[in-house]
Amino acid sequence: xxxxxxxxxxxxxxxxxxxxxxxxxxxxxxxxxxxxxxxxxxxxxxxxxxxxxxxxxxxxxxxxxxxxxxxxxxxxxxxxxxxxxxxxxxxxxxxxxxxxxxxxxxxxxxxxxxxxxxxxxxxxxxxxxxxxxxxxxxxxxxxxxxxxxxxxxxxxxxxxxxxxxxxxxxxxxxxxxxxxxxxxxxxxxxxxxxxxxxxxxxxxxxxxxxxxxxxxxxxxxxxxxxxxxxxxxxxxxxxxxxxxxxxxxxxxxxx
Ligand code: SAM
Numbered sequence: 001x002x003x004x005x006x007x008x009x010x011x012x013x014x015x016x017x018x019x020x021x022x023x024x025x026x027x028x029x030x031x032x033x034x035x036x037x038x039x040x041x042x043x044x045x046x047x048x049x050x051x052x053x054x055x056x057x058x059x060x061x062x063x064x065x066x067x068x069x070x071x072x073x074x075x076x077x078x079x080x081x082x083x084x085x086x087x088x089x090x091x092x093x094x095x096x097x098x099x100x101x102x103x104x105x106x107x108x109x110x111x112x113x114x115x116x117x118x119x120x121x122x123x124x125x126x127x128x129x130x131x132x133x134x135x136x137x138x139x140x141x142x143x144x145x146x147x148x149x150x151x152x153x154x155x156x157x158x159x160x161x162x163x164x165x166x167x168x169x170x171x172x173x174x175x176x177x178x179x180x181x182x183x184x185x186x187x188x189x190x191x192x193x194x195x196x197x198x199x200x201x202x203x204x205x206x207x208x209x210x211x212x213x214x215x216x217x218x219x220x221x222x223x224x225x226x227x228x229x230x231x232x233x234x235x236x237x238x239x240x241x242x243x244x245x246x247x248x249x250x251x252x253x254x255x
Contacts, residue, residue, distance in 0.1 A: 004109050005080075005109060006080065006109045006110070006111045007075035007079075007080060007081065007103055007108040007109055007110070008075065008080075008081050008082075008083060008099065008100070008103045008108070008109075008110045008111070009032060009080075009081070009082040009083070009110075009111050009112075009113065010082075010083050010089065010090045010091060010096060010100070010110070010111070010112040010113065011025045011028055011029060011082045011083065011090070011115070012025060012084075012088060012089040012090070012113060012114070012115025012117060013025070013043070013046060013084050013086075013115075014087065014116050014192065015088045015116050015117070015118050015191055015192055015218075016087075016190065016191060016192035016193035016196075016218075017193065018046070018049060020115070020116045020192055021046075021050065021115075021116075022113065022114075022115050024113055025113055025115055026050055026052065028113060029047070029050070029052050029054065029084075030052055030054075031080075032054070032080045032081055032082040033055065034054070034055045034056075034057055034079060034081050034082075035047070035054050035055065035056050035057070035081070035082050035083075035084060036057050036058075036059035036071070036081055036083045036084070036099075037057070037058065037059065037083075037084050037085075038058075038059065038060045038084070038085040038086050038090075038094060038095060039058075039060065039086050040056050040058050042086050043056060043084055043086070044056060046084075059071075059095060059099070060095055061095045064095050064098050065098065067099075068098050068099050068102045069102070071103075072102050072106045072108070075103060075106070075108050076106065076108070083096055087116070087118075088116050088117045088118055089112070089115060090112075091112075092117055092119070092135075092137075093137045093162050118188075118191055118218070118220050119160050119162070119220055121188065121191050122160065122186070122188035122198075122220035122222055123158065123160055123220075123222055125186075125188060126158075126185075126188065126198065126200065126222035127186065127200060128184060128185075128186060128222055128223075128224050129158050129224070129225070130158060132156075132157040133157050133159070133160060134155060134158070134160065134225075135160045136148070136152070136159055136160060136161050138161070138162045138163070139161060139163070139171065141167075145174075146174075149174060149175065149178050150178065152178075152179075153178060153179070153226065154226055155225050155226055156225040156226050156227075157225045158222060158223070158224060158225050159222070159223040159225065160220065160221070160222050160223075161220070161221040161222075161223070162219075162220060163219055163220075163221050164219075165189075165215040165216055165217060165218070165219055166215075168187065168210060168215050168219060168221065169207065169210055169211065169215075171221065172185075172203055172206055172210070173207060175203055175223060176203040176207065179203065179223070179226065181202060181203055181204035182202045182203070182204065183202060183203050183223060183224055184201070184202060185200075185201070185202070185203050185206055185221065185222060185223040185224065186198055186199065186200045186201075186221075186222045187199045187206060187210075187215075187219055187220075187221055187222075188219065188220045188221075188222065189215065189217050189218070189219045190217040190218060190219075191218075191220070195216075195217060203223070
């Protein structure tokens with residue numbers, strides 16, 4: 001069986017606990033010609049820990065546009081690359097999308113390894129419905145922030161945000177204002193690290209908690225979707241079902 005050659009591997013790296021690196025991630029990092037890293041210093045420390053010594057090249061959001069074309073040319077000549085970010089899965093709120101798109105457009109193969117990412121454990125441990133969810137990544141800091149929040153007013157799926165600790169209180173307040181203070185939410189902090197903590201409650205309860213306990217570390221904010229619309233939909237469905245039952249009954253009577 002012939003296997004297509006992979007030109008670009010996206011390799012997840014730990015979001016805290018270094019033991020979350022996978023065996024396959026290590027094999028892949030060993031096997032490629034070049035490792036592209038968001039921050040060569042941060043990744044250098046990880047690679048040293050994993051005893052992988054490899055040609056490391058910088059690939060970050062500032063040089064992404066410029067770098068893509070040259071990298072694709074090198075891949076066409078047969079070089080293989082692994083892209084890693086500072087933590088988690090590359091291209092998830094990290095650089096990578098432009099490169100993946102360009103590599104695929106050039107008719108080359110891309111493979112993303114399964115592995116560490118912050119939003120999945122945050123969602124699952126939040127205790128909020130996870131059958132359907134929306135990953136919002138980082139909200140814009142200023143322009144467009146309110147528009148993005150307003151666009152989510154009727155969203156019934158569970159919402160996931162990445163947020164910096166010093167902006168969390170402001171975000172919780174804005175979300176409470178938009179969605180209502182009693183909306184359920186969870187803040188997952190320092191996942192996989194020593195001080196991992198998941199705080200669950202309504203938006204107002206979380207605001208009260210973080211006013212007293214200032215937040216440190218990295219966080220994922222998970223917010224329940226809008227329940228009213230679900231109810232409205234269910235009501236509509238019930239009404240339609242009742243209408244259909246009535247219709248069926250009257251049809252039988254005519255027959
Ligand atoms: N690529 C990463 C991933 O797959 O999750 C995300 C990179 S993004 C630049 C960094 C954000 O991810 C942080 O600001 C935080 O919201 C979240 N994050 C990363 N590590 C985390 C951790 N250990 N605990 C909680 N959130 C984390």
